[in-house]
Amino acid sequence: MTRPILLALLEVKRFIADRGALAFSIALPIILFALMVGVFGGETSFNATAHVTDLDRGQAASELIERIEQVEGIDVRLYTEERLDDALDRSAVLTGLVIPAGFTAALEDGRPASVQVRRRGSGGDAGQITVSIVRGVADSLASEYELRRALSHLVSEATTPERVEAQTGILLAEALREPPVRVVNRALVEQEEEEDILDRMLPGIIVMFLLFSVTLSAQTLIEERRNGTLERLLTTRLSADELFTGKFLAGVGRGMLQTVVLLVLAFVVLRIAGVSALAQSAVLALVVAAAASAIALVIAAVARTDDQATWAAVFITMFMTVFGGTFFPIASSGVLELLSRFTLNRYAIDAYEGILAETATLGDATFEIAILSGVALVCLIVARLLFRFSSEAK
Amino acid sequence: MSASPSANMGCMDEFLVATGLTKSFDGVQVVESVSFTVHAKEIFGLLGPNGAGKTTTIRMLSTVLGPDEGDVTVDGHSVGRESDAVRRLIGVCPQELALYPELSATDNLVFFGRMAGLSGKEAKERAADVLERVGLTERAKDAVRKYSGGMKRRVNIAIALMSRPRLLFLDEPTVGIDPQSRNHIFDTVLALRDEGMSVLYTTHYMEEADRLCDRIGVMDAGRIIALGTPTELKAQIGDPGATTLEEVFLSLTGRSLRD
Ligand SMILES: Nc1ncnc2c1ncn2[C@@H]1O[C@H](COP(=O)(O)OP(=O)(O)OP(=O)(O)O)[C@@H](O)[C@H]1O
Ligand SMILES: [Mg+2]
Numbered sequence: 001m002t003r004p005i006l007l008a009l010l011e012v013k014r015f016i017a018d019r020g021a022l023a024f025s026i027a028l029p030i031i032l033f034a035l036m037v038g039v040f041g042g043e044t045s046f047n048a049t050a051h052v053t054d055l056d057r058g059q060a061a062s063e064l065i066e067r068i069e070q071v072e073g074i075d076v077r078l079y080t081e082e083r084l085d086d087a088l089d090r091s092a093v094l095t096g097l098v099i100p101a102g103f104t105a106a107l108e109d110g111r112p113a114s115v116q117v118r119r120r121g122s123g124g125d126a127g128q129i130t131v132s133i134v135r136g137v138a139d140s141l142a143s144e145y146e147l148r149r150a151l152s153h154l155v156s157e158a159t160t161p162e163r164v165e166a167q168t169g170i171l172l173a174e175a176l177r178e179p180p181v182r183v184v185n186r187a188l189v190e191q192e193e194e195e196d197i198l199d200r201m202l203p204g205i206i207v208m209f210l211l212f213s214v215t216l217s218a219q220t221l222i223e224e225r226r227n228g229t230l231e232r233l234l235t236t237r238l239s240a241d242e243l244f245t246g247k248f249l250a251g252v253g254r255g256m257l258q259t260v261v262l263l264v265l266a267f268v269v270l271r272i273a274g275v276s277a278l279a280q281s282a283v284l285a286l287v288v289a290a291a292a293s294a295i296a297l298v299i300a301a302v303a304r305t306d307d308q309a310t311w312a313a314v315f316i317t318m319f320m321t322v323f324g325g326t327f328f329p330i331a332s333s334g335v336l337e338l339l340s341r342f343t344l345n346r347y348a349i350d351a352y353e354g355i356l357a358e359t360a361t362l363g364d365a366t367f368e369i370a371i372l373s374g375v376a377l378v379c380l381i382v383a384r385l386l387f388r389f390s391s392e393a394k
Numbered sequence: 395m396s397a398s399p400s401a402n403m404g405c406m407d408e409f410l411v412a413t414g415l416t417k418s419f420d421g422v423q424v425v426e427s428v429s430f431t432v433h434a435k436e437i438f439g440l441l442g443p444n445g446a447g448k449t450t451t452i453r454m455l456s457t458v459l460g461p462d463e464g465d466v467t468v469d470g471h472s473v474g475r476e477s478d479a480v481r482r483l484i485g486v487c488p489q490e491l492a493l494y495p496e497l498s499a500t501d502n503l504v505f506f507g508r509m510a511g512l513s514g515k516e517a518k519e520r521a522a523d524v525l526e527r528v529g530l531t532e533r534a535k536d537a538v539r540k541y542s543g544g545m546k547r548r549v550n551i552a553i554a555l556m557s558r559p560r561l562l563f564l565d566e567p568t569v570g571i572d573p574q575s576r577n578h579i580f581d582t583v584l585a586l587r588d589e590g591m592s593v594l595y596t597t598h599y600m601e602e603a604d605r606l607c608d609r610i611g612v613m614d615a616g617r618i619i620a621l622g623t624p625t626e627l628k629a630q631i632g633d634p635g636a637t638t639l640e641e642v643f644l645s646l647t648g649r650s651l652r653d
Contacts, residue, residue, distance in 0.1 A: 010505050231488070237511045
């Protein structure tokens with residue numbers, strides 16, 4: 001078993017010695033991801049519009065709107081309820097805020113008041129941030145009302161300092177028990193399938209480049225068959241099975257190296273999750289790399305020339321990347337959904353997404369891991385049956 | 395499997411015995427009933443024009459290509475049935491450069507040494523010795539990609555020496571290199587023979603065969619058409635003192651273009 005491992009290590013060494021390959025598989029994905037973040041999200045300074053309908057028209061409502069407007073980076077646009085709903089329908093607006101009738105009265109009477117959020121899908125990045133800012137503004141407004149009410153109450157009751165103190169204690173306890181203004185979510189469209197594209201973009205790009213660089217290595221295998229290094233290896237004490245195993249492990253090693261570097265970078269730079277998620281992602285990377293490496297061996301077994309191998313690798317990777325949900329979400333039914341099932345990316349991205357978001361563990365990805373391992377196994381068997389070590393004609 | 399050298403006490407002198415080797419590709423016979431013997435500690439030359447079947451023969455002798463008919467034994471071990479034992483005895487330097495150009499000469503040698511069964515330490519020591527032998531010590535750490543053609547050829551040979559083979563196959567090791575490098579390779583091969591190695595050397599240069607080989611098999615169109623020492627071959631067509639091997643070769647193989 002040491003010989004296949006030595007062979008795999010040699011391949012990893014060759015990979016590292018090849019500046020071009022390194023740039024392609026590590027620098028390019030970083031650049032692409034940075035571009036994607038620039039295009040799809042992540043403005044550097046936050047700028048958003050709060051789309052607000054004021055059904056209350058009371059003093060507290062206007063005060064709330066005024067204060068939201070004062071927050072840096074947020075503008076307020078006012079709508080009638082119909083126009084807001086219409087804009088939401090057309091997806092012109094993704095998140096709307098409705099201040100219901102009775103908002104001011106509720107605050108003045110010390111009853112719980114609420115602001116309603118109407119969202120399309122996830123509401124968009126900007127919408128989500130706006131909502132949390134509004135929540136803060138509303139809370140402080142409510143606290144002021146509470147305080148004002150309590151003070152006027154105390155003053156009107158010609159009270160003693162002891163009673164003020166006791167009363168303040170009760171008020172504080174109440175305030176801690178429940179936030180004074182609740183922001184109530186009302187999702188307009190089922191949120192489930194339509195997550196932020198960037199959440200899938202990171203694993204999507206990592207998987208895409210893993211597939212690219214590992215399947216393209218089929219071409220070097222064909223080169224080795226042609227120039228005779230494979231055959232030369234068979235005149236040493238390396239058996240054909242050991243050679244095959246070594247080349248498989250080499251693909252796994254390359255894929256792992258590349259993915260782990262990208263993951264660690266993502267963890268350090270984007271701070272997306274903790275060490276446990278990183279470790280689980282690495283295990284997942286192992287399974288994905290195994291599947292990709294086995295596919296590379298099938299390509300190398302079937303292709304006759306370098307060019308054929310290169311085109312096969314590019315076609316397979318592009319097909320899987322496009323239909324596997326890297327750049328647009330997978331449809332919930334139909335032909336596109338069917339096609340996505342024939343991609344490694346779909347399963348890999350699904351599994352990565354949960355792990356990176358720390359909402360799932362490897363255990364939840366058993367199905368995806370089983371599929372990826374199955375692909376690896378089947379491709380390995382097919383490749384071993386078809387693989388030729390020399391350019392000998394049949 | 396044991397590789398005991400005493401496996402064929404009776405005919406120690408015959409280190410490699412090829413009998414009736416035949417091979418066709420796509421129905422075309424490229425090697426036809428080739429039989430010859432390489433004695434221990436001799437340089438045996440396989441001399442023939444392009445397409446004669448020299449490389450195909452070497453591939454069959456070195457366990458990577460199964461013959462359609464015939465068999466080969468190396469030190470008494472059958473190449474077909476005991477390929478493992480045979481591989482412990484041979485070193486192969488293919489006609490094409492078969493190495494990893496992006497890695498250094500040392501890395502290439504150590505890797506192939508380990509594949510041949512040396513330990514890490516042995517492989518490193520052996521690599522240093524072999525590099526010294528082929529005169530590449532100074533450039534040992536450079537990527538082979540940066541070497542000249544002659545240096546690459548020498549690395550290609552050095553790899554075959556890593557396993558300390560008893561029988562070395564050299565398939566046209568001097569193609570495309572200058573006289574200095576060529577002389578260096580000749581000296582190396584002669585020294586190896588004197589240290590007890592058997593060598594099977596293919597070439598289409600008569601002058602090389604004349605200078606190096608103890609015995610020569612002339613191959614043409616897949617067959618061995620003449621076999622003997624250089625002197626014997628020259629005597630076949632005239633005065634051995636006056637005839638060149640070139641004349642022997644051309645008179646045996648004809649003057650039309652091959653391949
Ligand atoms: N894998 C193969 N498939 C089909 N034909 C082959 C194959 N290998 C060799 N041949 C054919 O067999 C014949 C002998 O080839 P071989 O390489 O053994 O000749 P050679 O004597 O080594 O020639 P050269 O001096 O040019 O190296 C040639 O006609 C060649 O085209
Ligand atoms: Mg040849």
